[in-house]
Amino acid sequence: MRRAALAVMFAVLTVAAGPAAASSGARDPSIVVGILATLTGAGAIAGQDVVDGFNVALKQVGGRFANQEVRVVVADDKGSPDVARQQVKRLLERERLDLVVTAVSSASLAAVLRPLIEAKLFVLNVDNAPLALAGPDCSQWVFEIGAPPSSRMEVLGQYLTQERMRRVMVVGPDLPPTAEMVAELQRTFAGEILLHKVKPGEARYGDQIERAASLQPDAVVSLLSGGMGTAFLRAWGETNLKRDIPAFAPWRSLERTVLPALGDGGLDVMAVATWSPDLDNPANKRMQTEFDVEYGRPSTTWSARGYDAAVLLEGALKATGGRTADPDALRAALRRADFHSVRGPFRFASNHTPIQTYVLRKVARDAKGRLTNETRQVLAKDWRDRQAGSCPMRWEEEVPPPPPPAAKKPG
Structure with a gap:
């Protein structure tokens, strides 16, 4: 039964990302979240866990953020930057996206960041990113949910x-x-x-x-x-x-x-x-229990990050009253990170990377x-992250972090 339910959900989401969704965006009043993930090939386990973790959190709030229906559109980059670029182009042409979650390689992310930023879409990245994205190439439109390598x-x-x-x-x-x-x-x-x-x-x-x-x-x-x-x-x-x-x-x-x-x-x-199954906090325990019931497999760091991305969005949209049309208000709400992470205490540094344990x-x-x-x-x-000091973004409540302590030769 669990496998059947998973197969049905995956089919619905992948169809939504394809040609059948071409006319769905213009008159759709719901909040539309695009998820670009690797669902084919070597990265498929990670990508599917992110999608499923996101959906567990979404189900917990009744499929609604700030009392507005949420529609999730999933696209598979198949582990290829070229395919990632094509999928994003298709999403931008056919969907009225409000936000995007990315769970792809750093190469695929680099291939799609520019069109997403030019479209003025907030990007919540849950996997690896180019190192410079946390430093001189940081963006007011990109938030890191994972952890810089x-x-x-x-x-x-x-x-x-x-x-x-x-x-x-x-x-x-x-x-x-x-x-x-x-x-x-x-x-x-x-x-x-x-x-x-x-x-x-x-x-x-x-x-x-x-x-x-x-x-x-x-x-x-x-x-x-x-x-x-x-x-x-x-x-x-x-x-x-x-x-x-x-x-x-x-x-x-x-x-x-x-x-x-x-x-x-x-x-x-x-x-x-940054995550372990035995971290002792209510959010982590609930996420794992419901993920196991829903999908019949253990949760992972990837599902934890997908879950956190959804809960972060729900908290931010509550603060804006469900409005996504005011980017300054939504950005400020995301920066406050008013949510309970499965990883414990969580907030953003000035470069939009997590300050975490x-x-x-x-x-x-x-x-x-x-x-x-x-x-x-x-x-x-x-x-x-030490690279926050080289990120040109500055916003209230944040100061450039001190560099990590220099290594000392053991005595």
């Missing part, structure tokens, strides 16, 4: 330094984002970074395992995601090194929907995250023997 790496570097780790081996794909992430890690990590790049699509990691055995670093940090991340962690889990060398991976490689593929290889692997998660087994994530400790409260 740079912040995650800076928080990790701070933790490694506090743990007096001296040498860390980093394994990442031979792509530009790896260099960017290593540079962010170096901002707060005082020790030596031993970078080992692998070609994209690599499936065997014997060389990396042997190098780790030879170097004996204090920790191993994987920047690999998708199938590469799964293959590396499975290989790592089969070695004796796992007992003595802690391993860290991107949170997205350790979500509960991914953990079955890792098996025991995922056990004890840690991640810096970062925790250290560790993969463990629950009472029923299922792999899950457990919060081990709070790493940073009210963490502000």
Whole structure:
């Protein structure tokens, strides 16, 4: 039954994004929210979770924001910036959009931001974004619901330094984002970074395992995601090194929907995250319970972000009386972030990135023997993205944040 219900909802939403919706916008008095997500291919799990998390929150308020009916229009970028551009063009031509939620790659987001901003639409982005979007390229029309990857790496570097780790081996794909992430890690990590790049699509990691055995670093940090991340962690889990060398991976490689593929290889692997299933607050508990009932699968960081996006919008539109035609009023309401996030305390910095808590998660087994994530400790409260200082936006209640503390060499 749950699968059938999910299939029906998905069909309705994808039809709404297609040609059948061509005449639906002009006379529609409802609030229309477009969701551009990856629903096909490698990113489909994340994209569907965002859509479903949004719909769980929408269902909780009776399908209405500020007592106005909400119509959700979903478009699939299929993991392609070109398709993303085409889908946005189609949405702008055929729908009377009020706001847009994006859950796509940073490349797809970069491809569609300009037309969305030129259309004067507020964009709530829940996935990765180009680093400059939090700094010099920040926009009064774009709000980040997730967390900049740079912040995650800076928080990790701070933790490694506090743990007096001296040498860390980093394994990442031979792509530009790896260099960017290593540079962010170096901002707060005082020790030596031993970078080992692998070609994209690599499936065997014997060389990396042997190098780790030879170097004996204090920790191993994987920047690999998708199938590469799964293959590396499975290989790592089969070695004796796992007992003595802690391993860290991107949170997205350790979500509960991914953990079955890792098996025991995922056990004890840690991640810096902004959400965990055991965060003790009413909103998180309610979201997880209703997501499980509605879809029959565990919630994830992606569904948490989709849920938060909907609740943020509902709170902002309450403040404007449901009006979306006054961008200054709606922007001010979004900036106030008057909602209860599943992540706990949440507000926006001057660059529209979240000021939020970062925790250290560790993969463990629950009472029923299922792999899950457990919060081990709070790493940073009210963490502000350092790039806010280079964002030209300034608004009341905000001042440019201080830079993160410089890394000090361990004594």
